[in-house]
Amino acid sequence: MSTPFQGDNEATPTPEELRKQVENTREQLGRTVKASAGRADVKAQAAKEKAAQITGQAAEKAALVSDQIREKATQATQVVRDQTPDPVLDKAAQAATQVRETAARAGQFVAESTPDQVREKAETAATMAKANRTPLLAAAAAFVVVLLVRRSRRRR
Known part of the structure; x- marks a missing residue:
């Protein structure tokens, strides 16, 4: 650690130097122990x-x-x-086409007859809903679960 006192002031470390040496030694020892413990912990590595x-x-x-x-x-x-027989597939395709056309006509009618203020508010609400899609989907899912639970309890 230090050389023994020989009557020479420069060879004797000051208390502050001794504290720093002790602190450095502790830090080195801590790092060494950590490294050794990490290598020795075979169970943790295997896990x-x-x-x-x-x-x-x-x-x-x-x-x-x-x-x-x-x-x-x-x-x-x-x-x-x-x-599925071909006539059934054809009927289903025709029905799907009719539903799309009717929905488009209904949408256009609503758009034409809706006042501008209401349309602007609806557009604002739609924009907010798109921006907050995840919370809205979570809330809708929770609502559906609540309805299903209530329904199953009523049947009992």
């Missing part, structure tokens, strides 16, 4: 490796199941199309 391995396996399984579900849905869609 981290196992967790990473399990996470990877779970992701692979999820991707596999997702692909299987997509494939089954595609097959089911094709089966429904194959088993």
